[in-house]
Amino acid sequence: xxxxxxxxxxxxxxxxxxxxxxxxxxxxxxxxxxxxxxxxxxxxxxxxxxxxxxxxxxxxxxxxxxxxxxxxxxxxxxxxxxxxxxxxxxxxxxxxxxxxxxxxxxxxxxxxxxxxxxxxxxxxxxxxxxxxxxxxxxxxxxxxxxxxx
Numbered sequence: 001x002x003x004x005x006x007x008x009x010x011x012x013x014x015x016x017x018x019x020x021x022x023x024x025x026x027x028x029x030x031x032x033x034x035x036x037x038x039x040x041x042x043x044x045x046x047x048x049x050x051x052x053x054x055x056x057x058x059x060x061x062x063x064x065x066x067x068x069x070x071x072x073x074x075x076x077x078x079x080x081x082x083x084x085x086x087x088x089x090x091x092x093x094x095x096x097x098x099x100x101x102x103x104x105x106x107x108x109x110x111x112x113x114x115x116x117x118x119x120x121x122x123x124x125x126x127x128x129x130x131x132x133x134x135x136x137x138x139x140x141x142x143x144x145x146x147x148x149x
Contacts (some may be wrong), residue, residue, distance in 0.1 A: 002026070002034065002085065002119070002133070007148065009036045011128050014089035014121040017041065020058035022121075025069065026085040027076040034084055037072045039064045061100070062088045085133075087119035095122035095132035097143050105143070111136045118143065 002010075006026060013022045013036075023041050028034040041062045046054040054063075076082065086105075090096070097118065105111050105118055114136045122129040131149040136142075 002117070002148065003032065006034045006036050007131065009038075010087050010119060011121060011131065011149070013038045014123055014128065015126065017058075017089065018123050018126055019091045020044070021060070021062040021089050021091060023062040023064050023088040024086070025064070025072050025083065026087065027072065027079075027081040028084040029081055030084065033081070035081070039068055039072075059091060083113050083116050085117040085119050086113075087121065089121040089123055091123050092125075093122060095120040095130045095147075097132075097134045097145065101134075102143070109141075111143075114138070119148070121149075 010024065013024060016022070021041055021043070024039045025037045026034055027037065041058050042065050043054065043056065043058040043061045043063045046063055047057045097120065101118065101120070118134040119131060120134070121131045128149065130147060133146045133148050134143040135146065137144045
């Protein structure tokens, strides 16, 4: 579960990037320490280079540079931290777990990070509408939604 400071940082990042989607990773010790890593959404660059392959731009999609992601993972490992959550925003859309969100979170039939939360922040007209956390439920084999704002 996220602390209020982390949630404020995520919402601030979402507003800062609006009308594009923001994205990021949260690492921590699972006991209260949480570090929010604001990542750069490179979706516009991908779309510009290859619009056939990357049909959507950053207003409706996000993509974290794999090198940036690897750097965050390596830093966390060195510090003995784990991946607590991934987050992104949905400008002009509700806080839901889309099919693309599902696909990115899964490795085959199992989540790549089964203990991580997936946070989606909804923004309408430049204002935070809601934020939801999606957490894997092993029994239901599905992500369960919990409203956090």
